[in-house]
Amino acid sequence: MIAERLGLMRGLAAAAVVLAIGFAVGGLSLLPAESALHVPGYGVTLTGKYLCYALLALSVDLVWGYVGILSLGHGAFFALGGYAMGMYLMRQIGTRGVYGDPVLPDFMVFLNWQKLPWYWYGFDNFLFAALMIMLVPGALAFVFGYLAFRSRVTGVYLSIITQALTYALMLAFFRNDMGFGGNNGLTDFKDLLGANLQAGGTRAGLVVASAVALAGFLLACRHLTLSRFGKVLIAIRDAESRTRFLGYRVERYKLAVFTFSAVMAGIAGALYVPQIGIINPGEFEPANSIEAVIWVAVGGRGTLVGAVVGAVLVNFAKTILTGAFPEIWLFVLGGLFVIVTLFMPRGLIGLWSSVARRLRRPDSGGTPVLKPMEAGE
Amino acid sequence: MNAALAELPPVESTEDRQSLLYLDGITVSFDGFKALNNLSLVVDPGEMRAIIGPNGAGKTTMMDVITGKTRPQTGRALFRGNSDLTQLDEAEIAELGIGRKFQKPTIFEMHSVQDNLLLALKGDRRPSRVLFARARRAELERIGQILETTRLAPLRHRPAGELSHGQKQWLEIGILLAQEPELLLVDEPVAGMTDAETEQTAELLRRINETRSVIVVEHDMTFVRALDVKVTVLHEGSVLAEGSLDHVSADPRVVEVYLGR
Numbered sequence: 123m124i125a126e127r128l129g130l131m132r133g134l135a136a137a138a139v140v141l142a143i144g145f146a147v148g149g150l151s152l153l154p155a156e157s158a159l160h161v162p163g164y165g166v167t168l169t170g171k172y173l174c175y176a177l178l179a180l181s182v183d184l185v186w187g188y189v190g191i192l193s194l195g196h197g198a199f200f201a202l203g204g205y206a207m208g209m210y211l212m213r214q215i216g217t218r219g220v221y222g223d224p225v226l227p228d229f230m231v232f233l234n235w236q237k238l239p240w241y242w243y244g245f246d247n248f249l250f251a252a253l254m255i256m257l258v259p260g261a262l263a264f265v266f267g268y269l270a271f272r273s274r275v276t277g278v279y280l281s282i283i284t285q286a287l288t289y290a291l292m293l294a295f296f297r298n299d300m301g302f303g304g305n306n307g308l309t310d311f312k313d314l315l316g317a318n319l320q321a322g323g324t325r326a327g328l329v330v331a332s333a334v335a336l337a338g339f340l341l342a343c344r345h346l347t348l349s350r351f352g353k354v355l356i357a358i359r360d361a362e363s364r365t366r367f368l369g370y371r372v373e374r375y376k377l378a379v380f381t382f383s384a385v386m387a388g389i390a391g392a393l394y395v396p397q398i399g400i401i402n403p404g405e406f407e408p409a410n411s412i413e414a415v416i417w418v419a420v421g422g423r424g425t426l427v428g429a430v431v432g433a434v435l436v437n438f439a440k441t442i443l444t445g446a447f448p449e450i451w452l453f454v455l456g457g458l459f460v461i462v463t464l465f466m467p468r469g470l471i472g473l474w475s476s477v478a479r480r481l482r483r484p485d486s487g488g489t490p491v492l493k494p495m496e497a498g499e
Numbered sequence: 500m501n502a503a504l505a506e507l508p509p510v511e512s513t514e515d516r517q518s519l520l521y522l523d524g525i526t527v528s529f530d531g532f533k534a535l536n537n538l539s540l541v542v543d544p545g546e547m548r549a550i551i552g553p554n555g556a557g558k559t560t561m562m563d564v565i566t567g568k569t570r571p572q573t574g575r576a577l578f579r580g581n582s583d584l585t586q587l588d589e590a591e592i593a594e595l596g597i598g599r600k601f602q603k604p605t606i607f608e609m610h611s612v613q614d615n616l617l618l619a620l621k622g623d624r625r626p627s628r629v630l631f632a633r634a635r636r637a638e639l640e641r642i643g644q645i646l647e648t649t650r651l652a653p654l655r656h657r658p659a660g661e662l663s664h665g666q667k668q669w670l671e672i673g674i675l676l677a678q679e680p681e682l683l684l685v686d687e688p689v690a691g692m693t694d695a696e697t698e699q700t701a702e703l704l705r706r707i708n709e710t711r712s713v714i715v716v717e718h719d720m721t722f723v724r725a726l727d728v729k730v731t732v733l734h735e736g737s738v739l740a741e742g743s744l745d746h747v748s749a750d751p752r753v754v755e756v757y758l759g760r
Contacts, residue, residue, distance in 0.1 A: 351630040353614055357607045364605040367566060368678060369593030370624045378626050 126348045133344030136427045137337035144173065144333020148326035166325050168441065170397040172434045173332035177339060177390035179417045179433035180426060181383040184343050186415065187424030188352065189379050190359035192277075195284030196387050197411035198291050199259035201401065203388025205295075206258055208308035208401040209242060210251035211319075215312050228310070229303045239301045248315055255392040256385045263384030264377065271373035271380075276362070285408050292406030307402025314396050325397070332393045336430070339386055343426050355379060416459045422469025431470060518580065519544040519682060519712050520565070525574030525585075527560055527736075534560040535571065536736035542682070547708040549723045549744075550716045552733035553757050558716045559602065561733070562684050566599045567592045578682075590624070598680035602687045604667035606674065608660030612651055615659050615670060616642045619677035641677070649673040649703065665696040672703065682712045689722050701725040720744075732757065 147169045151161040161169075178200050185191040212227040221231040225238055244250040266287060270280055298304035317324040346352050357365045358372050366372050395401045404410075414433075421432020436458070443451045466473055520542040527535040535557045542548050550558050563569035565576055567589045576584040584592055607615050620638055623629070646652040649669040654662060659670060668688055675683050685704065689697040701722055704713060717723055723730060723744060730747050732740045734756050740747045747753050 346630075349630060350617070350632045350634075351626065353610060353618055354626075354629055356609055357618055360607050360609055361605050363568070363589075364601070364607070364674075365618075366589040367593055367599045368619050368624075368674070369590045371590045371626075374626050 129348050130344060132427065133341055136430065137340045140173070140176075140333050140337045140340065140430070143169065144330045144337075148330040148333075151326050151329075152322055163322070163325065166322075166329050167397055170325070170329040170332050171394065172437050173329065173336050174390045174394035174397070175414070175417070175437055176430040176433040177332070177336045177393070178387050178414050179421070179429035180336070180339055180343060181386035181390065182414050183418045183421075183423060183426055183429035184347075184386070185380055185383045186418060187426075187429070188347055188355045188359060189376055190276075190362075191376060191380060192281045192415070193284045193380075193383075194281045194408065194411050194415065195286075195288035196383070196414055197408075198284075198288035198406055199263060199384040199387035200391035200394070200410075200414075201288075201291070201295075201403075201405035202259045202262065203255045203391030204395040204401040204405060205302060205308065205391075206245075206251055206254040206388070207392035207395045208311075209245040209254075209302075210248060211311035211314060211396060212308050213242070213246040214314070215310065218312055219310070227303070227308070229298075229306065230301070233298060235301075242301070252392075255388050259384040259388030259391075260381050263381045267377045267380040271376045274373070285411070288406050288411055289408050292403050292408075295403035295406060303402070305403060307400055307404075308395075309400040309402075311396060311399060319396055319399070328393065328397050332397070335389055335393060339389075340426060340430065347426065351375075413455070416455060416462075418469075419462050420458060420469055422471030422473075425469070425471045428469050428471035435470070517544075518542060519546070519578070520714075521575075521577040521580070522561070522564075523575045523577065525561075525564055525571045525576060527557075527564060527569055527571045533736050535564065538574070538733075538737050540731060540738060542712060542714060544681075545708075545712055547704065547713040547715065547726065547728045549726055549728055549730045550714060550733060551718070551720075551723060551730060551757070552739070555735075556733040557736040558733055559686060560736075562599060562686055562714075562716065565592075565684060566597060593678065593680075594624075596679070596681035597684065598675035598678045598682070599684045600668075600671050600675055600686055600688060602690065604664065604671050606659045606662075606667055606670050608658065610659055611656050612646070612659050612662070612670060613639075613642055613655050616645055616673055616677045619674040621677070621679045645673045645676050648676065648706070650699070665692045665700075668692065668696075668700070669703070672700075672707070676707065680711065682714065683707065685713060685715045687717055688715065689717065689719050697722050698725065 147161050147166055150159050151163070151166045153160045178196065181199070182193060182196050185193055215227065217224050219228045219231075221228050223231050226235060230238070245254070270283065275283065294300055295302050296305050302308065311319055313319055314324065317327070319325075347355065354365065354370055354375055358370075358375060362372055391401075391405070417433040417436045418429045419432070420436055421430065422428025436455075439454070440451060443454060462469060518541045520540070522538055522540040525535050525538045526533060538557065538561065540561075550561070552558055560569060564571050565584055567584060567587055571585055574585070578584050578595060578597065582595055584597075587595070607618065610618070617634060617638065620641060622632070643652070646655055649672060651666060651670060651673065654666065659667070662670060672685070672688065675685075688704070689700050692700060697719065704715065704726065707713060715726065727744075729742065730744050731738055732747050732750075732753050739756065740750045740753050
């Protein structure tokens with residue numbers, strides 16, 4: 123099982139790099155401002171944001187790259203995780219809000235609500251909120267996936283209904299009487315677990331937490347995809363009916379992975395919100411989910427590491443371009459997707475590995491040579 | 500086992516109890532077109548049966564019904580006399596012991612030859628079990644045997660996508676063997692094969708038939724002759740003739756619809 127060991131090593135290396143970046147940025151941000159190595163506050167926020175996007179991309183790659191489920195609605199799970207975290211943060215504000223109500227968030231006082239809606243109960247407790255961060259996106263994915271996979275909805279039809287899912291949620295969350303702050307969403311957060319969200323230490327802690335989450339899920343996904351379970355997933359992606367006729371219940375595998383992936387996306391959203399300081403229905407926008415798919419395509423579908431690389435690079439380009447020439451960004455993004463689809467079907471990782479292979483063995487043109495059978499394994 | 504749900508009271512006729520597969524009055528229609536029209540067919544345990552017939556005769560639809568891909572409007576498909584296949588889904592039917600080889604070789608191209616067989620080996624298919632499954636020595640040995648049978652041993656660690664067309668067909672037969680089915684359904688195994696490969700495939704199927712029942716759908720008459728088994732001719736969704744190849748070839752109706760052209 124040499125290939126497995128190699129894949130696991132690569133996963134370990136990628137996770138180590140992610141952790142190193144998280145700890146370096148977090149640690150260096152705590153240096154005094156006049157130090158040459160000091161990372162300014164916006165650099166910390168930006169790194170944290172990229173890490174959360176990378177985790178979202180990882181969740182998309184797990185379902186799209188390994189099972190062939192092209193979800194154009196993963197932004198919905200990200201946003202739901204973000205809202206669950208936002209609800210906790212809102213309830214931590216207490217009497218420090220504009221209206222000073224000890225229980226009701228400002229927007230509810232503004233709407234003349236007398237008491238907290240039932241679905242806000244418990245969110246003052248961090249453990250409850252943490253549970254909801256995973257449970258809400260997970261439950262939605264489970265119910266949605268159960269119905270879709272049982273009816274054998276696949277391909278473009280599935281993509282369209284995932285898109286409809288996130289669009290419907292966006293419209294719902296825009297409504298004031300949903301009780302999630304309408305189009306303003308949830309903001310003005312003060313503290314998380316008692317730590318001031320504006321403090322450098324808290325922000326450093328959040329960036330480290332994002333890196334730990336990303337590294338952990340990177341390893342978990344690598345392990346999953348290299349296991350026999352992962353081989354079944356790839357089998358489903360490449361020859362679904364063959365897998366079915368071998369006796370595998372394809373819909374159960376899809377449902378398990380889709381739900382796990384939604385939980386990952388929810389955790390990414392929950393880490394994102396305290397660092398960005400706001401969550402609003404715009405996060406449900408279909409374009410966001412499509413963008414996440416583009417990150418994965420650019421980095422390299424079905425490689426896990428590619429999803430992380432793609433998310434970071436595309437968002438880095440977005441940060442620079444939307445600052446310098448905001449009007450051309452969407453054209454660049456669209457062009458990038460077309461170029462990658464046409465010329466780099468395996469993304470940057472695929473490009474890199476074929477170049478590396480050619481450099482290592484200039485004569486053999488990249489095709490593996492037939493090796494004599496090895497005894498045992 | 501969900502299969503238990505589909506168990507019916509034992510059927511009285513002795514023919515049913517002895518047969519491995521008993522298709523009883525199966526009709527499948529698509530938008531009014533009858534792909535199978537009151538089809539009845541009996542396959543005995545240990546038998547190898549060749550099914551021939553012109554395009555559109557219903558050969559592939561028949562395989563779809565047996566493997567649970569298509570539900571017939573009427574009729575039953577009894578396996579071992581007690582399980583009605585028309586009430587089960589693909590995974591349950593596979594678990595009962597029916598394996599299927601598709602017309603176009605369908606293998607997992609991105610996996611190595613070994614992994615293709617590993618996924619096919621008889622075993623617990625539940626996601627929770629598969630998640631923690633590790634390749635055991637017995638499994639690797641079994642894979643080794645199948646590779647010997649299908650002449651793929653030197654290619655064990657190659658990605659399946661790199662195999663030649665004929666090798667892919669054999670790998671798919673190997674996948675079927677790994678499932679340890681009682682009945683193999685084989686759809687046009689020699690399409691696109693060289694003469695030598697065709698001869699080797701006939702030999703392979705004869706060896707498989709020593710321990711398992713086989714139904715082969717094939718157009719290639721040389722191949723059917725080489726198999727030397729009972730032949731069923733399908734036409735417009737039902738059985739036109741049955742018997743040895745020489746017997747059905749002499750039937751004027753068969754000549755008219757099929758062989759004469």
